[in-house]
Amino acid sequence: MPDTVYELFKNLGVWLTSGEQWSGADGIAHRLAEHLQYSLLATLIAAVIGLPLGLLIGHTGRGAFVAINLASFGRALPTVGLVVLVFLASGLSMWPVYVALVALAVPAIVTNTYAGMTAVDPDVKDAARGQGMRAHQVLFQVELPLALPLIMTGLRLALIQVVATATIAAYVSFGGLGRYVFDGLAQRDLVQVLGGAVLVALVAVVLDLALSGLQRALFLPHSRLRSSGGTPTRPA
């Protein structure tokens, strides 16, 4: 048994590193590009839908049940089922994949955006209004900047989920890293299945790290000031 596991990982190493595996239409580089394209586009569409929705619900305080129910909806949604459903309705196209991925990403974005908006101190919003800010000024100058960390978390979460789930594109005969998983399963090629899975996991981790790095860079001025010279020198 240890021998077969060792063998498996050795073969996986060879599979991942061999030059020919990386080139060509079925090569890792191409599949990786496809996978990223699906994931980023789906997340972008989801953000275009989810951000305004979350901001609107958070700002007005109306329709909070939408945001709350979306979260459980997102968790309960059978992604593959949705792909098949839209596939049957629309025929062979990328539509089913994008619909499923967007449906997966929107709840995470909406609920986190909403959570970020409600976490803004009501006193601060009251003060903003009291200084004479109009509704849109309160939203864009006060609420949005203060909710941004949680909004970013929502986007990260959505992207990771989408990256992991974009393998289903292969299920309806399209590309992406899911190709290796489904082809490997069909060909009983365990190394290929494992290779695809490892690559998907790697992409998810790398993207998450990149985004959290970006997030930290965005808020660096704030956090740097927070860590240095933050002690009040005068009592009043």
Next chain:
Amino acid sequence: MIQFEAVHKRFPNGTTAVHDLTLEMPEGGVTVLVGSSGCGKTTTLRMINRMVEPTSGTIRVGGKDVLAQDAAELRRSIGYVIQQAGLFPHRTVLDNIATVPLLLGWGRRRARARAAELLETVGLAADTGKRFPHQLSGGQQQRVGVARALAADPPVLLMDEPFGAVDPVVRTQLQDELLRLQKELSKTIVFVTHDIDEAVRLGDRIAIFRTGGHLVQCAPPAELLASPADDFVTDFLGSERELKLLSLTSLKDVPQTRATPLRADEPVSAVSGDGGRWRLVTSAAGRPLGWLDTDALPATGTAGEAPLTPARALRDTDSLLSALNETIASPSGCVARVDADGAVTGVTAREEIHARAAAAHAAAGAGAARTADATRTAHAESPSFATTATPTERPA
């Protein structure tokens, strides 16, 4: 001037926050709205800048009906300070202060310059401007809140329990600062608090509210303390009402007798008991050091080296209340009086201070009696509440 005319506020849940309020808040004066929680004082304040809309009635600021104006523009023309300051945590102190000028389209450079000027006005160091609110103490944040409200130089300032969340020492400092600022700026200030002492300290006029949004009495502090309109006001002012009244009278007109203080470097052997048992000892600069007991003089040494009972010297600007307080502590029964530099000018005896305190009280009572008729007419509409009112919550 701010005028309330038959203003009612009923919230959608059916509670009446403000009941038939007719009130004038004079130009350039501090009107303090005071009362226990839920008495409608904050709602009254927030109706002035339309943070709350009245159900009926008219509110005019500077003669103009607030409801006829655009809410956002109205708010930009009125300074607004709230408890906990409500500063924008993502903006620097300078940008916080520049909020209204920027909304008014002043341009960044001019708004920043104005903000920097205001930092100094409210007594903050220039480098505070680059910091973020969470890096400041509670008192500093509150100063920034005041600076932000003053940024566009509005004629009216609304302050909703602005010093409620800071410790008593800082609160006193902030109150002093506000009085100093007000002397310079002469804004029309509406100030909400539940602390009657704060109200007496800051107010030119005090409006007392009772639960249910009824205005019970509105009068200058001395008049309010000397002749409360009813039992509710009497209860609210507390058992030290007469002492609070003394805090409003300064020592300026209280006569002092010439003192013959001992210099600290005089040897005790030269001290005689002729000047009474207790002699005041001063430093070379004339500052009071304490009282020397001539009945228990040490054998040798100077007056400054002998054991002294501390004396708290009083300036002309100090109140009769602090003088009365000092007569209790002073072993001689006299209080030491000093000039603005802290040098002894004379002493005033306990009896004199007591007599003055009684006179001040009588004068306030007489002053109140003259306006009492007018006051009674104003409150004749709700006399039945006056005697039966039992406040459910006492001011902290």
